[in-house]
Amino acid sequence: MTMAAAATREDAFTAADLDVADELGVQMVRFIRALNKAKSQVGKQGPDGIERAAYAILFHLIHDGPQRTSKLADALHAEISTISRQSSALVQHGLVERQADPVDGRACLLAPTSEGLRVFEENRRQRNKWLATVLADWPEEDRQTLNRLLHRLNSGIETSIPQIADPASAQAKGA
Template sequence: MPSAAPEEVFSAAELDVADELGVQLVRFMRLITKSKSQVAAAGPDGIERAAYAILFHLIHEGPQRTSRLAEALHAEISTISRQSSSLVQHGLVERQADPEDGRACLLAPTTEGLRVFEENRKQRNKWLAAVLADWPEKDRQSLNELLDRLNTGIETNIPKVADPMSAQGKGADA
């Protein structure tokens, strides 16, 4: 059995900075959720805001099976099926035969889906421009660079979920 890597040791100052970042990230997520719910409350299209994540993913990653979307969006297949059905009913997404397996289908954005996505993107960009309107250009650029660095760091350091069976085995050996 491979041995576990030694736990990294961080200084109190590093942990304090990480704690403050954690507080700010939680605050940020709450504010984003609040602003999304405000947009959703005003939206007349009847589409769940979460369904737009499917449309976004399809536009950026290409046609996908429901199972792959669920994996990529960390959601249950039943949730993705329900949300994608709504997108299909509204003409934003279409089902296509999977060229690798004719029994399966892929979800793909329609021309209307692309139009709606771009409209939502323009609205988001106007809102963010208003949020940053009084920031100096250098600060806006720094924010983008630092967020990119943070996102890259998170992508490369996603915590591994412990296997409950291996945890039980460790208890028996101790």
């Protein structure tokens, strides 16, 4: 969608549309806080001493295949130094291995090991049991609706990332 089309579309929002969006924003903040609280109860490190944040690297490697550190940093919106430190811990624990990049032999790719896949699946199993507990008293239809709507919301967010305006360039245009 072009900026002009987005601006025209924004002008068409009613007060009711904006009220619904405001309530969604409130509920999303509440949701993120609840998730952060749940994650903090688990601890910053897993039982193997690896930072919980490092599992995001493992997730990407398992789902998207071997990658360079720079691509992981981009995907995870993190600094290369952070990804490098976390991936080194994963390598030391045998969950990730470094492989020669077939395109550029001087570079390396990070790839999950079979132990990394096993640990990932165990973490996933624990997460799924927790979520099943949370949703245990929900009707099946509500659980399916939640999954469908979250998928739709995530897809919309992924395709409509807001562009943050540079205040200096906005002032220059208005002057």
